[in-house]
Amino acid sequence: MSTLDILFSGFFRRETAVGRSEEERIADILKIAESCPTGKKVLDDARDRHPRLKIRLVPGMEHMGGYNPRGWTISLNPSFCDEKLVTTLIHEASHSLQDETIFEPANLKSMIMSTRACEADASAHEAAVATELGGKVREEYARMHPGIYRAYSQTLQESGDSRRAFAEAFKAWYDVRPYVALYDARVLKYANKLDHIMPSTEFTPEKILRAAVPAAAEGKRYITEDASFLTEKRFLTLSRKTLFKARYVSLMYGDGSLNGTFVEGKDGTVKPYRSISLKRTLKSLVGVDKGRGA
Numbered sequence: 001m002s003t004l005d006i007l008f009s010g011f012f013r014r015e016t017a018v019g020r021s022e023e024e025r026i027a028d029i030l031k032i033a034e035s036c037p038t039g040k041k042v043l044d045d046a047r048d049r050h051p052r053l054k055i056r057l058v059p060g061m062e063h064m065g066g067y068n069p070r071g072w073t074i075s076l077n078p079s080f081c082d083e084k085l086v087t088t089l090i091h092e093a094s095h096s097l098q099d100e101t102i103f104e105p106a107n108l109k110s111m112i113m114s115t116r117a118c119e120a121d122a123s124a125h126e127a128a129v130a131t132e133l134g135g136k137v138r139e140e141y142a143r144m145h146p147g148i149y150r151a152y153s154q155t156l157q158e159s160g161d162s163r164r165a166f167a168e169a170f171k172a173w174y175d176v177r178p179y180v181a182l183y184d185a186r187v188l189k190y191a192n193k194l195d196h197i198m199p200s201t202e203f204t205p206e207k208i209l210r211a212a213v214p215a216a217a218e219g220k221r222y223i224t225e226d227a228s229f230l231t232e233k234r235f236l237t238l239s240r241k242t243l244f245k246a247r248y249v250s251l252m253y254g255d256g257s258l259n260g261t262f263v264e265g266k267d268g269t270v271k272p273y274r275s276i277s278l279k280r281t282l283k284s285l286v287g288v289d290k291g292r293g294a
């Protein structure tokens with residue numbers, strides 16, 4: 001982003017924010033979001049599912065947006081321009097259509113996979129809305145998420161098939177490693193803080209995909225392939241930093257589910273992760289001590 005961009009986006013924000021009440025600004029954002037087919041569908045479906053769905057502006061909130069399933073409330077950060085909040089609104093409304101039971105206590109791997117899939121779905125909807133609306137909404141989204149935007153728009157252009165475009169955008173979310181690591185870190189923090197880990201409960205990839213990607217009215221999902229792809233390298237690789245934190249949590253809770261994930265090596269290669277059990281660690285320590293004593 002150039003200095004001019006920063007200056008003008010700041011100016012733009014002030015100009016659009018001034019003189020409007022919270023209700024007026026939300027109405028303006030909704031009007032833009034509903035002016036494209038995907039935006040209208042997501043918001044109609046969200047209101048059908050949660051008749052008491054609320055949208056509010058929360059000054060000073062940490063993120064750009066959020067969805068609280070307990071109060072069916074979408075929160076938007078008013079310090080961002082309307083165009084960014086349009087796609088954020090669609091992102092959060094997409095979360096409201098997902099099956100919340102996927103966030104019940106489970107093992108670490110299931111929690112990480114569930115959060116990732118839910119985020120990938122919400123981002124795919126953002127990419128679709130940005131593509132359909134065009135203009136500054138598309139510009140802002142493409143700048144923030146170039147890979148996901150490209151996956152959606154190029155697939156749509158080449159195939160003319162929006163469901164395939166959704167599926168490719170969903171998958172492209174996993175390629176933005178720093179973004180994925182950010183959500184993994186949130187899962188670890190949340191799981192640890194709330195004592196939320198249930199090592200014996202594992203969600204199948206099918207259950208996770210069904211929860212994250214709601215079926216359309218005709219019963220079809222945009223991802224038609226077998227959900228087992230979620231356990232492949234591209235979708236289940238942990239960063240070294242994530243693994244470092246996750247190991248500690250898994251040891252604390254006796255959760256061995258990280259076996260079956262993949263980890264990035266120092267040289268950038270990705271390998272299957274094999275944890276060392278506490279028993280094996282102790283055994284090897286005893287072995288070392290014996291060796292020293294001999």
Ligand SMILES: [Zn+2]
Pocket residue numbers: 091095118119122
């Ligand atoms: Zn999200």
